[in-house]
Amino acid sequence: MDTGAARAMFEEYASAMVYLEVKNEDGDRKIGSSFHVGEGVFVTARHVVDKCEVLEVGMTEHTYVPIENADTATTFISKDGVNQPVHEVRNGILTLKRGPFLHQDSGVDVAVFQVEQIDPLTPVVRLGSHLDDWLGESDFVLTEAVILGYPPIPKTMRPTLVGTRAEVSTIVDRYDAPHVHFVLSAMARGGFSGGIVLSEYGYALGVVTNSLGSDMKPAELGYMTAVGVEPIYACLAQHRMLPDCQAEGWDDFWNSSTVYFCREFDEHGGAQLIGSVELFDDGKRLYVEINCDDDDAVLNAAVEQTYLQLSGLTLSKTEQRPGIIRIDVQGSYDSNRGPVQAAAHDLITFFEAQGYLKAGSVDWPPS
Numbered sequence: 001m002d003t004g005a006a007r008a009m010f011e012e013y014a015s016a017m018v019y020l021e022v023k024n025e026d027g028d029r030k031i032g033s034s035f036h037v038g039e040g041v042f043v044t045a046r047h048v049v050d051k052c053e054v055l056e057v058g059m060t061e062h063t064y065v066p067i068e069n070a071d072t073a074t075t076f077i078s079k080d081g082v083n084q085p086v087h088e089v090r091n092g093i094l095t096l097k098r099g100p101f102l103h104q105d106s107g108v109d110v111a112v113f114q115v116e117q118i119d120p121l122t123p124v125v126r127l128g129s130h131l132d133d134w135l136g137e138s139d140f141v142l143t144e145a146v147i148l149g150y151p152p153i154p155k156t157m158r159p160t161l162v163g164t165r166a167e168v169s170t171i172v173d174r175y176d177a178p179h180v181h182f183v184l185s186a187m188a189r190g191g192f193s194g195g196i197v198l199s200e201y202g203y204a205l206g207v208v209t210n211s212l213g214s215d216m217k218p219a220e221l222g223y224m225t226a227v228g229v230e231p232i233y234a235c236l237a238q239h240r241m242l243p244d245c246q247a248e249g250w251d252d253f254w255n256s257s258t259v260y261f262c263r264e265f266d267e268h269g270g271a272q273l274i275g276s277v278e279l280f281d282d283g284k285r286l287y288v289e290i291n292c293d294d295d296d297a298v299l300n301a302a303v304e305q306t307y308l309q310l311s312g313l314t315l316s317k318t319e320q321r322p323g324i325i326r327i328d329v330q331g332s333y334d335s336n337r338g339p340v341q342a343a344a345h346d347l348i349t350f351f352e353a354q355g356y357l358k359a360g361s362v363d364w365p366p367s
Contacts, residue, residue: 001144001165001200009146009198010163014061015089016123018042019150019159020194022052029055031159033149033195033208035125038243040097040118043232044194045209046109049100057115060161062090065121089119103235104367107177109209109227110235111194125196127246128203131230132180140168140182145205147186147224149195162192166224168205174212180228182206188224197226204229238367240283247282255282257366259348261356263294271359275351279344279366286329286340290347293323298354302347303327309343341366 016036023029032048034057042057064077064086073085099113130139145166150159166186174181184197188211199205206229211222236242237254247254258278262271275298278289288306292299303325307315314330329336345365352358 001146005200006146006163006165009202010148011063013123013125013146013148013196013198014161014163015059015063015091016125017061017148017150017161017196018057018059018091018094019161020044020048020054021056021058021159022049022054024052031150031152031191032193033191034113035148035194035196035204035207036118036122037127037232037236038124038245040115040122041236041241041243042113042115043207043236044100044111044113045207046102046111047210048194049111049113050102054096054100054113057094057096057113058159059091059094060159062088063123064088065123087121089122091119091122094118098241099239101235101239101241103231104238105178105231108179108231108235109177110207110231112232112235112239112241114241124243124245125198126203127229127232128199128201128205129249130205130228132228135171135180135228137171139171140199140205141170143168144200145184146198146200147184147192147195147208148198149192149208151189151191166197169223172225177209177227179231181209181225182228183212184224184226186224188212188222192224204232207232237282240281242282244284252280252282256280257344257361257363259361259364260359261351262359263356265357265359271357273359275356277344277347277351279341279364281337281341281366284333286333286336287326288329288340288344288347289320289324289326291324292351295354296323298351299323299325302350305350306343306347309346310339313339 018034020032034042034044067087076083094115097114097116100111103110147164164186166184169183192208195208197205206226208226260273261275265271274293276291280287290302316328318326
């Protein structure tokens, strides 16, 4: 990656970064980093905020975003002799709205939070799609990256965003923490924790976690590591905070809880899946999808039961394909969530009463 490309990446994402000033249980103050993934939602490292009080969330950088309507613009930038209307994004100090929330697995160094009243044109860091199981042992090795974060700089008066270039040195599986970790050639420094590792391909490779060192040596003598994007998606989904812009292309994968059914198991414990109940809940939308491939009467009865149970709600029904009916729920998410979850649970009981056997589940029961 040449200097121009690295600089362009910094300019694009610098104003997606915030620093976190926190106070730990001993009263000591420290600085960590975080990055915006959309809708005022930010990702950081678990150890930055765990058992800490967040004192301040601040954005030090600003940017100019091109806009179409010159009539509403107050700022223009000259580009190739043409005045381009722009909107200035300058968030400054932000107010915490929700969180921080930790990944449900205490061994995963990821946390998320949301702020209030963020500029809607604030840049968003796009998460990659490289889930753990999709990575080979040497994928991304010797590719380049830009790392952004807020390591404290001695004798300075305020947090300052730092950008550094690095290569991916290797990918490791740690015995003390789940998920893929990238080892980076940059020097590990406190304060980079929670920062973003941007792949040369233009998306987030992962979030900076702790330094891998030994014998209680300083962090700077260890290896900088970043955990991949899978636990970031999972943490956002666990807390119903996955922004729509990050959910695109995943076909509702991250916020679905599903129970599968069969009629019988073979001698090896295998089964032909012929039914399922799926509950989708992303903190904004709710739907129940009912699958029954072997008996239309059972499918219709399951749909009728759900409509009766949710008779006070506004529902819409869609046939996804023969044997699959999806029931979308309109209206207030907060008031609808409890009844819809109850209806999904009752559908499982209904299938079992019809002689179906549970043949596995994914993320069930929903949290």
